[in-house]
Amino acid sequence: MATTQREDFSCAAATNDSAYRRIATPVLRIDAGPGPAVALMAGVHGDEWEGQAAILELWHRLPDLLRRGTVYLLPAANAEASLAGARLSPSDGGNLNRAFLGAPARGYTESVAAALEARLLPRIQTLIDVHSGGASLRYLPASVITRQGDDPYDARLPALARAFGLPHCIFFRGGEPGSMPAAASRHGVLRLSAEIGGGRESSQALVARCRDGLLGCLAELGLLDRGPRAPAASPALYDLNADAATLRAAEAGVFIPEACLGQTLEAGQALGTLIEPARPELPARAVLPSQPGTVVCLRAIARSHPGDCLAQVARALSLDSLPDLYRPCS
Numbered sequence: 002m003a004t005t006q007r008e009d010f011s012c013a014a015a016t017n018d019s020a021y022r023r024i025a026t027p028v029l030r031i032d033a034g035p036g037p038a039v040a041l042m043a044g045v046h047g048d049e050w051e052g053q054a055a056i057l058e059l060w061h062r063l064p065d066l067l068r069r070g071t072v073y074l075l076p077a078a079n080a081e082a083s084l085a086g087a088r089l090s091p092s093d094g095g096n097l098n099r100a101f102l103g104a105p106a107r108g109y110t111e112s113v114a115a116a117l118e119a120r121l122l123p124r125i126q127t128l129i130d131v132h133s134g135g136a137s138l139r140y141l142p143a144s145v146i147t148r149q150g151d152d153p154y155d156a157r158l159p160a161l162a163r164a165f166g167l168p169h170c171i172f173f174r175g176g177e178p179g180s181m182p183a184a185a186s187r188h189g190v191l192r193l194s195a196e197i198g199g200g201r202e203s204s205q206a207l208v209a210r211c212r213d214g215l216l217g218c219l220a221e222l223g224l225l226d227r228g229p230r231a232p233a234a235s236p237a238l239y240d241l242n243a244d245a246a247t248l249r250a251a252e253a254g255v256f257i258p259e260a261c262l263g264q265t266l267e268a269g270q271a272l273g274t275l276i277e278p279a280r281p282e283l284p285a286r287a288v289l290p291s292q293p294g295t296v297v298c299l300r301a302i303a304r305s306h307p308g309d310c311l312a313q314v315a316r317a318l319s320l321d322s323l324p325d326l327y328r329p330c331s
């Protein structure tokens with residue numbers, strides 16, 4: 002039987018109305034003897050709900066399931082943002098996924114990042130960090146592999162992505178030293194992420210897929226006797242690193258998508274239109290992806306402004322091609 006211990010930490014989150022305010026980040030440590038140490042985290046962005054709900058379920062269920070090793074559960078890493086239903090921290094506007102900048106920590110968000118880097122990352126070998134589209138985007142249910150800088154290829158990554166069991170897998174390349182992937186890389190922590198759902202809503206179906214994916218990863222890492230289901234087929238891989246994959250609004254308008262998430266667009270096929278009902282003389286403008294492929298991500302808010310991400314589109318690749326994305330020329 003595993004043992005549990007709360008290891009919450011709190012950080013100052015002063016506002017104009019509350020001088021000495023502090024916000025606690027909940028952390029549950031579950032110990033089941035010798036074995037790997039793994040953290041399951043969500044809520045780095047406070048409005049991304051599937052991972053937060055799934056890890057909250059595991060908060061109550063995992064102590065009975067864990068067979069070996071140690072698991073840290075963080076259902077709401079940016080607790081202030083989660084409580085506010087916001088992507089960024091309300092007290093300082095910080096983005097926790099860009100706040101791993103080292104000392105001195107300026108404000109609440111960097112203090113949370115500093116606490117995670119000091120208290121969590123040195124104690125784990127693997128981090129599963131679940132994101133979603135949040136308020137402004139919706140994603141196909143996808144595991145995410147981020148190559149930070151010149152990180153070498155790690156053959157455990159495709160195995161973890163398969164174990165997560167989602168039908169899609171996104172590849173990003175990270176270069177910002179303040180990101181969570183950068184911090185994990187600095188500590189030699191194997192990291193898999195996910196993008197599941199979004200659009201300021203959630204559903205138990207997506208939460209259950211996320212929960213089962215996290216359990217599948219723990220089984221793959223040897224902490225459970227078996228996963229929640231038989232291993233799924235390999236996910237399709239989408240390289241979203243290329244500039245051509247992300248389609249941004251070049252001008253203001255109301256975004257009317259014609260394509261759906263998961264739809265495959267041919268070359269030259271429009272994704273939707275931008276219209277301006279308050280300017281009836283303006284013609285509808287076609288929104289054309291720079292490359293053909295599957296719609297992996299779609300903006301969930303119609304009113305759009307220049308620079309807003311409207312969609313991400315990329316060709317489906319075999320997961321077996323992942324090592325190619327780690328070659329020096331990639």
Ligand SMILES: [Zn+2]
Binds near residue numbers: 045046049132133
């Ligand atoms: Zn996120």
